[in-house]
Amino acid sequence: MKKLLYILPVIALLAIVVIRLKSNKKTTEEKVYTYNKEQAILVQADTLRLLPLQGETIFSGNFEPDRETRISSETPGKILALFVDAGSVVNRGQTLVKLDDALLKLQLQSVDVQIEGLETDVKRFTVLTNADAIQGVQLEKAVLALKAARIQRSNLLEQIAKTTIHAPFSGIITQKLTELGAFAAPGIPLLQLTDIRQLRFTVQVPEQDLSRFPVNRSYTIHADAYPNMPLAGKISLIGSKGNQGNSFPVQFLVTNSAGQSIKAGMFGKVSLAESGQEKALLIPSSAIAGSGLQPQVWLIRNGKASLTSITVSRRIENRAVVASGLKEGDLLVTGGFINLFEGANVRTQ
Template sequence: MIKKIILIAVAIAILAATAFKLKTNKEVAEKRVYKYDIDKPITVKSIVLKPENAATSTVFAGNFQALRESKLSTDVQGKVLEIYVDQGSMVEENQALIQLDNSLLKLQLQSVEVKIEELTKDVKRYKVLTEADAIQGIQLEKTELALKSALIQKATLLEQINKTTIRAPFNAVVTAKMTEEGAFAAPGIPLLQITDISILKFTVNVPENSLSKFELNKNYTVSADAFPDIQLSGQTTMLGSKANIGNSFPVQLLVKNTNSHEIKSGMFGKVILQDDTDTSQITIPASALVGTTIKPQVYLIENGRAQLRDIIVAERIENRIVIAGGLKPGDEIVSNGFINLYNNANVNPK
């Protein structure tokens, strides 16, 4: 009986010690946990809104393409005898680029020239004999026709020989070399590719609500992403009449390249539209915007408290938001320091 009482007493003591330990641990944990003071002001950064000039710029991204590009081939077949240019070479209109073997054509030309010389003498001799009734006039006529045929044959050979020299159809740069000396050239097989980048086509895709900002034959400022400091002038030559898959319309501008042809075909760039209206507007930094795109909001500071305010967004220009409604000049809004911030929170703006 005494042993049983001792066991019960020990069990009670263990339970009491465990309860005391748990209570002590709870008190220590509660001391360590941070307790947020709801009445303590939250330090935030704020800005006071003021009207700004409405002059803005709208940017549309696009890419540059060569105005003219051609793959050159030959009209006559033959072995490539000599190539005068290489990839990257600048060429001028009518400059010789490739020479094909024309030795056989030149030999045929020599043979025809001998024949022409002989027929020319025969015609002169037969004219004298015909006038003296020594021969029939039909023989003179046949000889004259043979001379005309030989002259046509000569012209044909000269044209074929001329076509063995492949020339540049316009000023350009060689962008691809697709043959080597000794190779066989035939009609329809590309030998060189030349690209004219002195004038470039710049194409942008414009949303339907911005298409009216572009006018045909009007100049706009264009720049390449690789050379942002170089400002070029582009003239609109085409306004799209049919939307693409993204429901945007292509707008094409012609841009004169720099003298050193720094802008290359395939580069990306942008066209900048300036809007120089005289009205004023309110803009806020994009970082001040909270909520969603469907329901944009800001924290308006009134009487030391942050109040969530619904706003109407007109447009976004880079890192600024143009406000169409919900705010007025003189309003103070939170621009940074949104941690722990909530509606009607006590704030300390700086």
């Protein structure tokens, strides 16, 4: 009887908890919003039709220096003097770095003394040989030794000349990679020299547009930083191998402005005007979903949304030219993409 008195309160408490949990679950379910997938989604749409190609096709790219090199020493040695710094404008042949050549000059003095002695020996042995006082082989050995010493002297002069490093072409020091007192060695860069008087401008062009870039004409290129400064460019290279998106590099040779305002690494654009005679399916770029490599758009078919893959041949301003995947008369979704899913019921406004 006593056990029953203890068990009954526990059972009653459990019953109360279960009832309360069921009540809370029902209340929560009533508050949670359940999306009705059958409800039609309001979207903006446009019927596709062939339109004349008018406007400009823009290809973006970046500027690179026509000539750039990292300067290193051909001979090892301690740096005694640095005549330039980052940002210095230098001319071809200007002295940039001076290395320690004291030891080489001492070796040169030693060789000069050796040559002086050998020249005296050759003169003396020549007189003695003509008088049959000595064998001719001694004169031959002295002559060969003198030639070897002179070659050694020329070698030392060449090494001494290499301790003075000159600019291989005119440009700007864009990087200083060493300091006074450091040790220079072959292959270790000391300075970076960049020439931006001539620039290379490179854009990636889809294969179907390569025919629009003949090499025998000039193109107008604008840097993004200086949109009101037109630059004349001529094609110097059309790539023979495309990237993963099947686009090919087209490179232009551009003469910089008088003040060299365009810097290496800046972005720019080259524009091609459309004639307006050709017609194509044009869609807003904002209607394209997916990646640049696999573009997709939403179409309305029988009142339902359908995600369709397309091929974009090129872009004209804020519109895309569709090469395949769409046809005239298709109903294209241009707005209201947030809740769209494959097969969703849609209605247009």
